Amino acid sequence: MIAAEGQSRREPPPRLEIRAISRRFGDVAALDSVSLSIRAGETVALLGDSGCGKSTLLRAVAGLERPDSGEILLDGRLICGSAGSVPPEARGVGLMFQDYALFPHLTVAENVRFGLDRRPGAEARSVAQARLEQVGLAHRAESYPGTLSGGEGQRVALARALAPGPRILLLDEPFSNLDRRTRDRVRADTLSVLRTTRTTTLLVTHDPEEALGLCDRIALMRAGQVVQVGSGEDLYLRPASRFVARFFGELIEVPGRCEGGHVATPFGPVPAPGFARGAAVLTCLRPEAIRLTSPGRGLAGRILSRRFLGASALFEVAAEGLPEPVQVAVPHSDMRAPGDRVGLELDGHGRFIFRAEEA
Template sequence: MIGSQRDGLRIALGADRLSNGLPHRLSPVPMPATPRLELQDLGLRFGALRALDGIDLAVQPGEIVALLGDSGCGKSTLLRVIAGLERPDRGSVRLDGAEIGGVPPEARGVGLMFQDYALFPHLTVAENVRFGLHAHPRATALALAAARLEQVGLGHRAESYPATLSGGESQRVALARALAPGPRILLLDEPFSNLDRRTRDRVRADTLGVLRETGTTTILVTHDPEEALGFADRIALMRAGRIAQIGTGADLYGRPASRFAARFFGDLFEVAAPCRAGTVATPFGPCPAPGFAEGTALVACWRPEVIRLVGPGEGLPGRVVSRRFLGTTALLSIVVEGFLEPLALPVAASDGREIGTVVHLAADPAGAFIFREERD
């Protein structure tokens, strides 16, 4: 949870008011010159800990950006800075071109949705959604709250109390409440992590649909790469208080800037070797390594999907040492000479290869990621 419940509710419910008090839908428009949110050289220390270090980020109106990373990498701290719950040591935070570093949280036009939703148990669903709409005439607040509840599919639960809601319903009420004041930007802190997988997938899809419909500029904090890939327009992958790489999901998955980024999005099969004459030697053959000096310690990495099972006499021989049934697929663990760790390779569940089977593997050397060998 980001900050205290009281501070967060002030932010989530003190956002800009819609000019007519009614929900709106934004039509696609050309990208404006001014980003909705712009962070420049943000830095923040907690004693000796450098929580944020040189953060630069621009988020366009209507864009959904995921802050992705392991626990402690700085993503929640960055959300707190945007919300106004933490003050950075250096750098600027601009919203629609205006510096908001000195603006109190409740006046920033920022909505915040909690991991635990923070619904008031003594208020009905409709009253929870109306909580931050006191500046509106009562009739307008009632209409706006009802419209937001209909939008998230919970108009029929308006008079229910939070204790009677499922986890997915609570999440949708929290979303309706955060959107009701018409925030300029919405901050989501791990909003789906408390849901079981089946409910999470459904609620996540529903939430994305609402955000697209309303054109709400959104920043999502998550530690789940799959969630970031499926939810966000762009992903800012964070590490040790910095943005390690930012781009579309396709960019980060298919063109990772580092081994750290490549590993974050799935398993890798790795081979370390020095650069020799512009290549790195691997069991699958020499891999092109342009741009590296002779003798540079390199690592060649393949994703499992580029490894092929081939016929006897082709490719590299290996031996299946374990097999794990996963429903429609099975996961084979294969020991291959030249690799320090067994290769985990998914196959169809109907594939008949069992433990002890000798298999042969091949991969296009040009399909490898090549990175400089660095300490993790």
């Protein structure tokens, strides 16, 4: 039967559905009625500061932590709820911790085959070999973990987690033990593998850059709650609160009051639609919302310091009316120096207005 015109096709259920999960440790609410859905093939970050509840939520999905209330479903199947809980090994979940937990007495290939003990030997060896090829380590199959670099150990742990074909892969701060250059390379390699295998992934991280670069969507957590869910672009360009805006970068915060649909700032009036006349607000500006101009244009400022960064330079600029000096990135060819007078103007992006009481 053909659906009537305008009738939407029924979408498949989420791969993972978390419904109002709560977990307390004494007087501390580690999770406070958290809900989140992840679609098949999607990579989602649980982002937040230490202690916000993201690892507790990951452990609840893995079956390592029993929530006090709520439900968790995987492909529509209830794996945690008031009726009982499916044990971790029966959930079809892959789990990878930041320390990798490789067995030092087993070779790389034996580590990857460890979760394949129920498969015939030849099949297990074939699957392990295929996973090692995907992460570019087939040539290290007979090596031992103690001979691997940090990046190689991370890729072996990824191959082992993917070998059983999990319905969802859970990554808990998987790159935090790597140096910066290795971390960037391994992140890119990991993303390529996840995209190729179309593995549904839930990633725990405290690094906004990591969440923005690796994930389709981000669930930002604070004090046991999810405060905003969306794409990286949504959270960066359209933050729901000052907390969300500040999590993704520095803000210059200027208090004021709304008058006639605008709020007065040292840069001049800024549109403030939706705020009542006289409402106390906080105008929040990202550093990239400010550009340098010639003296006499815009807000008068003075360069306090110049720091060379390679492709760019960073000026610290003081201006009357701003609560603190601002940092402005400029091309490295801009040779203005400390003490020089400049003007400051606003670009049309990177500015947000929040109610003062919310801030």
